[in-house]
Amino acid sequence: MTKACGVDFGTSNSTVGWLGQSAGGGGAAHSLLALEDGKATLPSVVFFNADDDEVRYGRAALADYLAGYEGRLMRSLKSLLGTSLMDGQTEVAGRSLPFRLLLAQFIGELKRRAESQAGRRFEHAVFGRPVFFIDDNPQADRLAEDTLAEVARSVGFREVAFQYEPIAAAFDYESTIAREELVLIVDIGGGTSDFSLVRLGPERAGKPERRDDILATGGVHIGGTDFDKYLSLAAAMPLLGYRGLLRSGAEIPSSYYFNLATWHTINQAYTRKSIAQLEDLVRDASEPGPLRRLQGLIDERAGHWLAMQVEGAKIGLSSEETVVLDLDRLRPPEKLVVTRPRFEEAIGPLPDSIDATVLRLLADAGVTASAVDTVFFTGGSSGVGLLRARVGALVPDARKVEGDLFGSIGAGLALDARRKFG
Template sequence: MSDAPDAILAIDFGTSNSAAAIWQDGALRRIPIAGGEDTLPTAVFFPTRGAAMQIGQQAVQSLIDGEDGRFMRALKSILGTSLFHESRLVGGKRRTLSEIVTAFLAAVKARAEAETGRRFTHALSGRPVHFHSADPARDRKAEEDLRACYLAAGFAGVDFMFEPEAAAVASHSLGRPEELGLIVDIGGGTSDFSVYRAPGGRVEILASHGLRLGGTDFDHAISLSHAMPLLGHGTELRRTFGEGLLPVPNGVYQDLSSWPKIPFLYTRDTQKLVADLVKHAVEPKKMTRLATVIGDELGHELAFAVEKGKIAANSARPEARIAMGYIERGLAADVTPASMDAALGAYRRALHQAMSETLDMADTAPEAIGRIVLVGGSSLMSLVADEAKALCTKAEVSRSEAFTAVVDGLAIASGRP
């Protein structure tokens, strides 16, 4: 196995999907980490009986097949928080999320080395412009957490590059060299933007900006507005003593709609809380459905159903719905483009404002942008292109490689002299 000093592995460790690539012999080479695919879900599964951790599509399949174990996704969202270092019982052993992310990165490294026959001593990793857009201290801590995971995974060193800047490196050939471009990179957990131009084929970044908003937030809002009301969200409770009614508390629904928090709901405390809600519910049938989800650990099945319904509604399919038959026979929540847009209206405004702020940072007028390049799986949501085009009215819209533009750019950047 080669151990060349320039053995740098480019890794896009994403909230929803991850990818790896290298610059080899003057060309980009994506590395199929699992199943021959260029990307893999950023997901892990720990079988109950202590078998080895599974990653990617294998982890997702174990969940779908109903195997006993703990499934986790969107771990990147927890970077920079105290939860990242809390020890919990997972797969028959007490582990921290830091240790789980380290194990995921170590698996990516080992599989990349097996695939290429090279030993990778260093990593060039993508990172959002802001892990936490409203908290600079937590944002710094998030990069420190991720750096520590890379080092613990066996890399001697790791450098970071803003994800939209990496996407600009990969996508600059989509426009004319002299034209100003705007990268709009909407991933699973963050939205990132870069204004760039590429004179002489070298990408020049004029400004980068971002906010903590992505596809998992879209799922969260759609779940709360469409699915959770069928589980009792927004209903009322009878008082134990006295007259009058109380609103059902939101906490369990907020966590059940959040990918990274779902695994931590399956506790005796949560079961006791939900049992009390059922006892006092004005609409006990709905609350009993919630008890089924918690008791049978169906949170991730529900989250996948919400994601599927979102994608169908975004394509304006008339049959778009959140299928919930595994909770109760025939149960489903219809999703239309109009109902989804109503749920995501605040996010439209946030995206528009962030793009406008990026242009201000670059001292660039919206009408000066000649090309908008959409990157990231969640950029496929129609509201993203709508808001970008509404701001930069003279720009052409191009779609880069939605799921690999970042890792492609990282690999190209790693090969620069």
């Protein structure tokens, strides 16, 4: 059994992979460890339950929040890496909590649950990382990786290595094929879209060094949380006064709506300063009704609830043409109809950036589209039909394969952990 694990700390969901003993005892079988309720994924969510004075994680955290317990919900923690917010803090139960400590609490919980399932301690780990934590800023990108490594070591990982997430997904796909292929790995996750062009095959799989098999990598800081944000701004935030006017003719400041539409800034709408300023805006609004609805949402600390409804619409539109959201916590309640064309219009130019990244990847590799044998999709947001169709159209002759949207990276990291640490 390998002594190391692979950790996919995701913007929306996290997994841990490990090459444990196979069921028959005759060798190693890579698998994802069950982290919550028998499921391999642990939503990257922390809830500080003030009523019960305890910290909850994953689905349990979301359940407490939706049940109406008093407390503080934090999500999309990975999005803080490489930003100035990472050195800041937030208020929890009247106390200041540094974001670094919050990140360490979640990574430590991942480690604890993985070790409990594996029945052993993990002191070595390969962490997945996006091709770019931060676009066009190498210094911030390096800072993000260094911060994650420091946090991982602080919770007991003695040795930490990193692997690009799409390369990890490539290793997972490679374990399933019988001949050599040139594969475009498309990993569209919660916070980033990452791509790799890799030569894969059974004869290559055992090589300790795979650098020559990686023709090119690329990425852009666009992912599922961005799709949530733009859908929220287009469909939900107008119900709360977004783009409404003050009596002076000026537009209502958009900061409230952008904070509520962005997972890792929702709590900024709940500060005393923000609430006091909103009170003044209600008095000055030409139509105060939507702003009063916004006040009610903030008073109930229901920003994450609204974001979850919008995220649910996005997910539903991957398979349905129309989704109806029952926004029963708004006052007055509202039934919001969201269509796939409206969603695709809302995310606007984001698919163009993804297209451009893939075309640049092919150019960097010196490879024509016709040379690509397979497109391998992974990452939860690769289920968005528009994105899949757009990427597929760039390499029309390639076979399209869907991996485990939430598990391929963790499984591939487990394979890489065995290579790196034995």
